[in-house]
Amino acid sequence: KNQVEQSPQxxxxxxxxxxxxxxxxxxxxxxxxxxxxxxxxxGPVSLTIMTFSENTKSNGRYTATLDADTKQSSLHIxxxxxxxxxxxxxxxxxxxxxxxxxFGAGTRLTVKP
Amino acid sequence: xxxVTQTPKFQxxxxxxxxxxxxxQDMNHEYMSWYRQDPGxxxxxxxxxxxxxxxxxxxxxxxxxxxxSTTEDFPLRLLSAAPSQTSVYFCASSYRLGGTxxxFGQGTRLTVV
Numbered sequence: 129k130n131q132v133e134q135s136p137q138x139x140x141x142x143x144x145x146x147x148x149x150x151x152x153x154x155x156x157x158x159x160x161x162x163x164x165x166x167x168x169x170x171g172p173v174s175l176t177i178m179t180f181s182e183n184t185k186s187n188g189r190y191t192a193t194l195d196a197d198t199k200q201s202s203l204h205i206x207x208x209x210x211x212x213x214x215x216x217x218x219x220x221x222x223x224x225x226x227x228x229x230x231f232g233a234g235t236r237l238t239v240k241p
Numbered sequence: 242x243x244x245v246t247q248t249p250k251f252q253x254x255x256x257x258x259x260x261x262x263x264x265x266q267d268m269n270h271e272y273m274s275w276y277r278q279d280p281g282x283x284x285x286x287x288x289x290x291x292x293x294x295x296x297x298x299x300x301x302x303x304x305x306x307x308x309x310s311t312t313e314d315f316p317l318r319l320l321s322a323a324p325s326q327t328s329v330y331f332c333a334s335s336y337r338l339g340g341t342x343x344x345f346g347q348g349t350r351l352t353v354v
Binding site: 132137162169170171172173174177217229230231232233234 | 282284
């Protein structure tokens with residue numbers, strides 16, 4: 129079973145609308161959680177990082193939240209743009225060993241005009 | 242500012258052929274890694290290196306070899322390609338372990354027929 133589960137698998141919204149992507153994890157002990165954006169045909173690019181003590185972090189129209197008690201994170205996108213169409217990947221890092229990143233399968237977001 | 246450079250971007254191999262995927266980074270990062278990305282799954286770690294001359298296996302190492310003779314380069318070798326190795330391969334580098342931001346290359350789409 130994957131230690132990082134994302135939902136929904138895919139999402140279609142109209143330009144200008146808001147959306148929220150979910151990430152649940154079981155990785156332990158927790159170090160940090162990142163959201164990456166992956167455009168089609170490109171490598172993932174980091175959007176935000178959340179550590180244990182942080183509840184909310186914003187990067188422009190992207191706002192990530194973290195509830196370390198329930199092991200849940202969300203990525204909220206405000207006033208979506210066509211360029212937001214991409215896959216969004218939740219990555220949770222553990223504080224053990226060298227193989228410390230666990231990747232979710234991603235949410236494929238499509239923003240339509 | 243090149244970051245992480247992967248070549249080639251696309252490749253088609255016949256079953257049994259061998260090839261090397263190239264990866265180079267110009268950020269003086271110690272940690273480099275190779276992932277494969279398959280539909281519906283999170284990125285899975287193939288091999289990684291914590292510095293020149295040091296490599297180790299990840300989650301799915303079978304059928305792949307790596308070496309790290311310099312800080313900059315981390316090639317991935319497919320010894321005898323199989324259809325199960327059809328995937329998109331990403332090379333990544335980061336300053337250190339512990340959940341620091343990983344910088345990804347643009348990926349190599351490999352098809353084995």
